């Protein structure tokens with residue numbers, strides 16, 4: 654990652670949910686000890702299979718978790734008025750100062766966040782008015798390469814790709830310096846994936862810090878400056894994309910890259926564990942080719958601008 658101060662610095666983020674009652678009560682550890690830096694002018698891809706905690710991580714940062722979540726750690730956003738701790742900030746501060754203004758969120762399944770009975774234009778204009786932004790709604794559409802007539806469309810009249818871009822337009826209404834996009838390319842075909850990721854890369858190139866959450870490694874490899882790999886609630890590897898994608902250090906990252914078309918479509922065998930029943934020690938061990946007796950939680954080890962949490966790292970870290 655670049656040497657400059659991060660715009661958003663997450664340290665030791667833990668999120669747990671208590672679910673079920675009585676004898677069936679259990680704890681879901683959705684995020685464990687996450688450290689993540691987002692930098693202005695850089696696109697960070699957060700990758701990993703479904704159910705690893707990626708969405709919960711963004712929801713923790715934007716204060717959108719339900720009351721059943723317990724959150725620990727720090728997430729400091731640098732703002733024109735100085736550093737702002739996001740975790741535990743009062744809801745009124747998050748609503749009035751943070752969401753949409755300092756942190757833009759494109760939620761997972763953005764289309765479902767549009768009100769079905771109102772036109773895209775009415776919803777964008779309302780968001781702009783709430784944020785006090787003088788930008789015309791048509792200009793927002795132009796930024797995401799949607800034609801002007803979409804202003805008069807109802808959400809059900811949009812294609813999947815148009816709906817995702819409408820969600821992105823809404824997140825850009827307050828011109829936030831940090832943008833969190835949760836699976837903005839899910840369900841899109843390849844040309845549209847490239848279109849949306851290209852838009853996000855352009856927003857980063859203009860100076861924003863962009864987090865692209867995706868399980869589409871190919872999309873991540875195409876546009877990311879930095880990568881963070883999440884597995885079973887932990888960030889197991891992170892660093893600049895050119896390093897992580899060419900010389901992965903965590904066997905899980907190697908496995909994800911092996912599932913790419915140019916690497917022979919070989920998926921990682923098995924499935925991620927249930928986060929309410931994490932195995933002892935390394936959670937990846939049951940799927941790891943090393944099949945070593947890796948006891949104890951692997952602590953993150955930092956080498957230069959890269960971090961890996963593994964007892965038996967591979968590549969040049971081995």
Ligand SMILES: Nc1ncnc2c1ncn2[C@@H]1O[C@H](COP(=O)(O)OP(=O)(O)O)[C@@H](O)[C@H]1O
Pocket residue numbers: 670672681683701702703704705706707708709710719721928
């Ligand atoms: N509100 C909630 N209550 C209980 N468990 C939750 C809640 N939200 C998410 N989870 C659990 O947290 C885990 C991580 O979910 P999520 O962040 O959505 O994964 P990802 O985005 O990586 O697919 C899942 O096991 C999910 O069931």
Ligand SMILES: [Mg+2]
Pocket residue numbers: 707708709761835836
């Ligand atoms: Mg998700």
